[in-house]
Amino acid sequence: MSKSALIIFLGNIDYDSRTSNLYKSLTACGYKVRVVSFDWLTKDFNTRTGEISVYKLTKGAFSISFYLKFLFILSINLIKHRADVIFAEDIYTLPFAVLFGKIKKAKVFYDSRELYGYLAGLRKRRIIQWILRWIENNFIHKVYRIITTGEMDAEFLKKEYGVDNTLVIRNLPVFKHIDEPFDFRKKYNLNPAIKIILYQGVILHGRGLRLLFDVLDGIENAAAVIIGGGEHKAYYEQLAVEKGVDKKVFFMGKVNQKDLLSYTAGADVGLALIENISLSYYYALPNKMFEYILAGVPVFASSFPQMKNIIDKYSVGVYADPEDKAELTAALKELLNNDEKRKILRENCKAASLELNWDIEAEKLFSAV
Numbered sequence: 265m266s267k268s269a270l271i272i273f274l275g276n277i278d279y280d281s282r283t284s285n286l287y288k289s290l291t292a293c294g295y296k297v298r299v300v301s302f303d304w305l306t307k308d309f310n311t312r313t314g315e316i317s318v319y320k321l322t323k324g325a326f327s328i329s330f331y332l333k334f335l336f337i338l339s340i341n342l343i344k345h346r347a348d349v350i351f352a353e354d355i356y357t358l359p360f361a362v363l364f365g366k367i368k369k370a371k372v373f374y375d376s377r378e379l380y381g382y383l384a385g386l387r388k389r390r391i392i393q394w395i396l397r398w399i400e401n402n403f404i405h406k407v408y409r410i411i412t413t414g415e416m417d418a419e420f421l422k423k424e425y426g427v428d429n430t431l432v433i434r435n436l437p438v439f440k441h442i443d444e445p446f447d448f449r450k451k452y453n454l455n456p457a458i459k460i461i462l463y464q465g466v467i468l469h470g471r472g473l474r475l476l477f478d479v480l481d482g483i484e485n486a487a488a489v490i491i492g493g494g495e496h497k498a499y500y501e502q503l504a505v506e507k508g509v510d511k512k513v514f515f516m517g518k519v520n521q522k523d524l525l526s527y528t529a530g531a532d533v534g535l536a537l538i539e540n541i542s543l544s545y546y547y548a549l550p551n552k553m554f555e556y557i558l559a560g561v562p563v564f565a566s567s568f569p570q571m572k573n574i575i576d577k578y579s580v581g582v583y584a585d586p587e588d589k590a591e592l593t594a595a596l597k598e599l600l601n602n603d604e605k606r607k608i609l610r611e612n613c614k615a616a617s618l619e620l621n622w623d624i625e626a627e628k629l630f631s632a633v
Contacts, residue, residue: 268296268346270370272338272361273353276303276318281521281551282377282435283353287316289626295349300341302334305493306518317341335360349373349633352407355380355396362406371408371633376400377435379417384470384542401425409632414549414570433629435551437525437558439621445529445559448489452514459486459600462531462561464524465552467494470545472537472566474500475586477507479593486512486600488535491527493518528559532606533599536565539586549574556581558617562609564596578616580609 269290277283277299290297303309304321311320319337323330338357342350342364350368352361353375365372381397404410404421410430412418418430448460461480463473467490476488477500490500490513497515504510519527528534534556538548549570556563563581565571575581584595599606 266294266296267348269298269349269351270342270345270347271297271299271301271351271353272342272357273299273301274334274356275301275354276306277301277316278303278318278520279306279518280353281437281524281555282375284521285438285622285626286351286353286629288438289622289630293630298341298345298347300338302337304330305495351375353377355400358403358407359399362403366406372406373409373411373633374404374407375411376404376417376421377411377413379420379542379544379547382543384539384545385468387542411629413551414547416547416570417549420543420547431628431632434549434554434620434625436554436620436622436625437551439558439617439623440525442525442529442559444526446527448487448514448530452487452489454487457485459532460530461486461488461533461535461564461596461600462491462528462556463488463535463552464491464528464555465550467492467497467500469496470539470541472535472539472586474503475537475539475589475592476535477504477509477513478589479596480509480512481507482593483597483600486596488513489516489531490514491516491519491524525555525559528555528561531556531559531561533564533596534559534561534581536563536571536581537586537592538566538568538571540566540568554620557613557620560610560613560617562599562606562613564599574620578620579612580616581613 273283287297287299299316301318302321303318304323309320312318321330347370349371350361350365351373352358358374361372381393386392404425411433413435418432504513536553538545540546546568553563557580565583566586567583572583575583582595582599584591
């Protein structure tokens with residue numbers, strides 16, 4: 265009988281490359297895999313069940329019904345489906361993975377893709393942060409492996425909880441050749457001389473859009489394209505108007521993961537600016553950074569340790585202090601205006617992508633399953 269795996273995730277696998285890559289890799293290794301995921305953000309979304317299930321949730325004024333439905337659906341699936349291995353892809357599914365993992369005698373992997381007790385979005389909600397830390401402290405010791413996206417995250421968890429079973433699996437994209445980059449200039453009727461600055465990912469506070477809007481007005485030869493959705497999209501659409509850059513900012517919405525890299529490759533610069541508003545953000549090593557690299561797009565990042573280390577090691581972009589507007593502006597202008605430098609960085613990105621891809625990174629995971 266083939267081994268079975270169950271992946272549980274409070275998010276939609278269609279828009280999460282890490283979960284999607286895990287599913288594909290497990291399947292390729294002969295596992296019978298089921299995915300239980302959720303969506304409450306996509307307009308007109310309907311529940312889809314099967315080997316990969318995405319259940320519709322509704323988030324209204326009161327969160328209690330949202331979480332009760334999530335917990336009910338998750339529990340039913342954990343009871344119903346056989347699993348030799350359970351992957352909890354976030355802290356919200358961790359307690360249930362541990363509980364049902366014990367019942368089913370399954371190995372449990374906890375993907376600590378964020379420092380959940382220090383999330384930027386909860387920095388003003390200390391009680392929720394405390395609850396998340398309490399959950400993590402009570403269940404993290406009961407999992408087979410703790411997966412993190414970077415070395416600094418692993419070291420932090422070791423010190424915070426006294427654990428020694430961490431495994432670093434960076435959030436890298438599957439390697440692929442991109443034949444036809446998307447033409448943003450044609451889509452938005454832009455002058456061929458205009459450089460495209462791309463942001464891709466969930467639209468959240470602290471992910472650099474405010475910083476970009478602050479400097480974009482002073483850069484004549486650039487436009488920004490934002491791929492992604494989220495609860496804060498309307499806020500940033502309005503902020504672009506308030507900052508006077510709405511004619512230079514284009515919100516494209518979400519695109520499917522299978523098409524994303526073709527869009528990415530159409531940009532001149534990939535934005536990975538993170539603001540230092542939480543420990544989780546300071547330690548960030550976001551997947552969009554590696555998607556830019558794979559697509560041959562130079563990265564413009566914050567000068568935070570883990571991102572800085574990648575840029576220094578592979579020479580794939582530039583970084584600047586996100587709190588220094590003058591430094592941000594100068595660094596971005598230099599990257600946009602120096603065609604020769606961008607050409608060199610593009611070539612470096614292509615070389616780095618031969619190493620920085622999921623196909624190689626996942627080998628560490630499967631030696632541990």
